[in-house]
Amino acid sequence: MIRVRDLVFDYPGHRALDGLSFNIDAGSVVALVGPNGAGKTTLMRCIAALDTPGGGNIQVDGIDALEAPRELHRRIGFLQDFFGLYEDLSVRQCLTYQAMARGVARAERDDRVQATAQRLGLVPWLDKRAGTLSRGWRQRLGIAQALVHEPAVVLLDEPAAGLDPAARRELSDLLVQIAREGTTLIVSSHILTELADYSTHVLILAGGQLVSNEKIDQAIRAARRVMRLRLTRPDPNVENLLRDLNPVAVDALQFEFTLDGGDEAASALLTKLVTAGVPVAELGAVEADLERLYLERVRGTT
Amino acid sequence: MNPELQRNFWLELSPARVGFTAVAIALVYLSAMMVPGNWLHGSGTTLLLFAVTGLWGSRRAADAIPDELAGRTWDTQRLSVISPWSMCWGKLFGVTSLVWIATALTLIGHAVIGGASWSEIIATTASCVLWQVASFWASLLLLRLGGQRVRGHTTVAQLLGLAAVGVSSVWSWPRAWYGIDFDQHTMRTVLSLFLIALTLFGAWRATRVELQARNLPWGLALCLALLFVFQAGFAPVGNVPNLKFQMQDISAASAALSGGLLLAAATLLGAVTVTSFLTPKDPIALRSWIEAVRAGQARRALELQPPFVTALAMAFLATVIAIALTGGVGGFLLPSTFLLMLRDVALVLTLTVGARTGRAHLAALVLLALLHVVVPPLARVLIGPFADLVFRPSLQSVPVVLLVEAVLANALLVWRLKAVGAMPTSQRTQLSAA
Numbered sequence: 137m138i139r140v141r142d143l144v145f146d147y148p149g150h151r152a153l154d155g156l157s158f159n160i161d162a163g164s165v166v167a168l169v170g171p172n173g174a175g176k177t178t179l180m181r182c183i184a185a186l187d188t189p190g191g192g193n194i195q196v197d198g199i200d201a202l203e204a205p206r207e208l209h210r211r212i213g214f215l216q217d218f219f220g221l222y223e224d225l226s227v228r229q230c231l232t233y234q235a236m237a238r239g240v241a242r243a244e245r246d247d248r249v250q251a252t253a254q255r256l257g258l259v260p261w262l263d264k265r266a267g268t269l270s271r272g273w274r275q276r277l278g279i280a281q282a283l284v285h286e287p288a289v290v291l292l293d294e295p296a297a298g299l300d301p302a303a304r305r306e307l308s309d310l311l312v313q314i315a316r317e318g319t320t321l322i323v324s325s326h327i328l329t330e331l332a333d334y335s336t337h338v339l340i341l342a343g344g345q346l347v348s349n350e351k352i353d354q355a356i357r358a359a360r361r362v363m364r365l366r367l368t369r370p371d372p373n374v375e376n377l378l379r380d381l382n383p384v385a386v387d388a389l390q391f392e393f394t395l396d397g398g399d400e401a402a403s404a405l406l407t408k409l410v411t412a413g414v415p416v417a418e419l420g421a422v423e424a425d426l427e428r429l430y431l432e433r434v435r436g437t438t
Numbered sequence: 439m440n441p442e443l444q445r446n447f448w449l450e451l452s453p454a455r456v457g458f459t460a461v462a463i464a465l466v467y468l469s470a471m472m473v474p475g476n477w478l479h480g481s482g483t484t485l486l487l488f489a490v491t492g493l494w495g496s497r498r499a500a501d502a503i504p505d506e507l508a509g510r511t512w513d514t515q516r517l518s519v520i521s522p523w524s525m526c527w528g529k530l531f532g533v534t535s536l537v538w539i540a541t542a543l544t545l546i547g548h549a550v551i552g553g554a555s556w557s558e559i560i561a562t563t564a565s566c567v568l569w570q571v572a573s574f575w576a577s578l579l580l581l582r583l584g585g586q587r588v589r590g591h592t593t594v595a596q597l598l599g600l601a602a603v604g605v606s607s608v609w610s611w612p613r614a615w616y617g618i619d620f621d622q623h624t625m626r627t628v629l630s631l632f633l634i635a636l637t638l639f640g641a642w643r644a645t646r647v648e649l650q651a652r653n654l655p656w657g658l659a660l661c662l663a664l665l666f667v668f669q670a671g672f673a674p675v676g677n678v679p680n681l682k683f684q685m686q687d688i689s690a691a692s693a694a695l696s697g698g699l700l701l702a703a704a705t706l707l708g709a710v711t712v713t714s715f716l717t718p719k720d721p722i723a724l725r726s727w728i729e730a731v732r733a734g735q736a737r738r739a740l741e742l743q744p745p746f747v748t749a750l751a752m753a754f755l756a757t758v759i760a761i762a763l764t765g766g767v768g769g770f771l772l773p774s775t776f777l778l779m780l781r782d783v784a785l786v787l788t789l790t791v792g793a794r795t796g797r798a799h800l801a802a803l804v805l806l807a808l809l810h811v812v813v814p815p816l817a818r819v820l821i822g823p824f825a826d827l828v829f830r831p832s833l834q835s836v837p838v839v840l841l842v843e844a845v846l847a848n849a850l851l852v853w854r855l856k857a858v859g860a861m862p863t864s865q866r867t868q869l870s871a872a
Contacts, residue, residue, distance in 0.1 A: 209519050
């Protein structure tokens with residue numbers, strides 16, 4: 137569905153995207169993650185054909201973003217991190233305008249507006265002014281505007297920013313529903329636990345370069361076993377004893393490291409620590425998840 | 439219906455606003471009809487048109503883009519599939535739709551009470567429309583020059599629009615064009631319509647760029663060619679003393695045509711300097727253009743070509759044509775003006791390339807004002823007639839000093855382009871080619 141090759145984007149004095157190449161399959165829900173300044177928003181703007189890259193090639197649904205940006209806009213929906221609404225228009229007018237602006241045929245327009253409002257739970261608000269909506273409902277209207285023309289690809293930049301926990305849960309459910317209907321989604325967010333709820337793939341950027349593009353469940357299955365050691369009190373010898381495992385200190389009492397060799401290796405390590413007099417409270421495997429996968433992938437790139 | 443027009447109608451034409459506007463205009467004219475000696479009986483409608491169609495309309499037009507930027511809706515519009523032309527006229531006519539209702543009511547009121555001649559009213563309306571269109575175009579150009587910065591954007595755009603009206607007014611003084619005499623109002627109307635066409639074309643092209651469409655340079659080249667032909671119709675020989683002396687031996691008609699051609703070429707040289715201010719100075723875009731030129735990618739190079747380069751090429755062509763057709767009666771006037779322009783453009787670009795604020799452009803404007811207005815008389819007092827060789831185009835002597843100035847200024851520009859990363863390195867060229 138999306139094919140990116142050798143993508144380069146420069147800002148004066150700094151390269152934001154540095155030779156990115158990746159593919160995204162149709163129907164995927166891609167979590168686009170990376171540290172601040174990694175190039176996530178720039179990548180989304182290039183895919184949406186809002187900014188023109190200095191080099192490389194982007195194809196979305198077979199359309200070249202550089203050659204036919206206006207045609208691409210017909211197939212893409214984009215909710216930006218900081219988006220605006222026409223405050224003095226009603227919700228119905230906002231959706232109707234977006235449908236018109238995105239080329240929805242006149243005969244279908246009213247039905248499409250009604251269906252989209254239904255899908256986003258906006259029907260009771262259709263005749264209210266957009267300026268009177270609360271943050272959560274504004275976010276829904278923003279998403280509705282991005283969906284009203286039934287795009288094949290939807291890009292969402294920090295869609296949960298500023299939402300309360302209940303609204304975030306509703307948003308997650310909504311994105312799961314949209315993904316089930318076959319839309320390809322790219323969602324950029326720093327809230328990895330929520331991304332994990334609905335994402336099928338993860339695309340990790342750091343310093344404008346691609347760190348990883350993989351299926352989340354496969355990546356988690358293949359992840360190296362991470363162990364966590366918890367002490368009852370601080371011990372100055374412990375880091376020396378774990379030196380070969382490159383431990384990361386979570387705090388003064390907890391250390392994490394990867395350990396190959398399964399339970400046998402864990403048992404041997406425990407024996408070694410106890411024999412050395414380390415006050416071990418607990419040694420166990422940490423469950424792999426998207427956040428852990430992300431931290432593992434970006435470690436050493438920043 | 440044009441979606442942009444529809445959206446603006448929803449926002450602008452609420453029954454309350456239309457009703458209030460209609461009542462306000464009706465009250466003004468009712469007062470004019472019932473109060474003896476009311477100001478509207480003289481040039482009142484002209485003033486009313488200036489206030490409503492000009493001042494209010496240009497404000498709305500200049501604010502069309504900053505309004506979207508402030509509301510963070512501009513990117514959403516850029517994501518639409520509305521064609522650049524529909525976006526351009528839908529926005530321009532849409533944001534001023536209430537102004538147009540007020541204008542129509544004003545014209546109806548004038549038809550009822552009389553006063554100024556219709557030719558004056560039409561000329562004033564045309565000037566006001568020019569103010570609107572030029573303000574809208576200026577607003578789009580400022581967007582390209584200043585990124586997302588919106589502070590003061592509307593006012594600057596409106597003032598630039600007013601400057602376009604000023605140009606049309608100054609232009610309409612000669613009243614004779616290719617030997618045909620026009621009355622003052624007809625001349626103003628024709629000039630306003632000509633400039634409306636040019637500025638509307640400019641606004642359309644600027645909208646295309648905003649909507650990610652690519653412009654080839656032919657449109658700008660055509661506009662400049664039209665400007666050349668149009669300007670050549672005016673013959674201000676009497677305003678250039680040395681030229682008048684030079685032309686006293688040729689027939690009046692030839693002198694008029696020669697004077698017109700020389701002035702037309704000089705106008706295009708001036709247009710290059712203006713275009714150098716209006717060209718976006720993004721070093722990355724300049725680098726991409728230079729890379730495309732070096733790689734021999736003709737189509738891409740033309741699409742990325744900065745407007746001042748197109749203007750420069752057209753000005754050079756105009757200079758050559760004018761010199762050839764006038765048989766050299768202008769002496770070294772055009773070649774030395776060309777060199778002066780090369781110096782000025784290089785200085786403007788050196789100061790503004792890579793700058794993201796309007797201050798750099800203001801500094802360049804002040805520098806040009808100093809070089810052309812303040813320093814020459816001062817230098818003449820201090821160093822005598824040699825100052826003229828440094829600061830003024832010369833009619834009779836070979837402009838060696840101006841050539842040296844142009845070369846030095848362009849060397850400075852190349853240094854600046856390298857400093858801001860606008861000149862490609864070999865590594866970048868390879869990457870781009872790949």
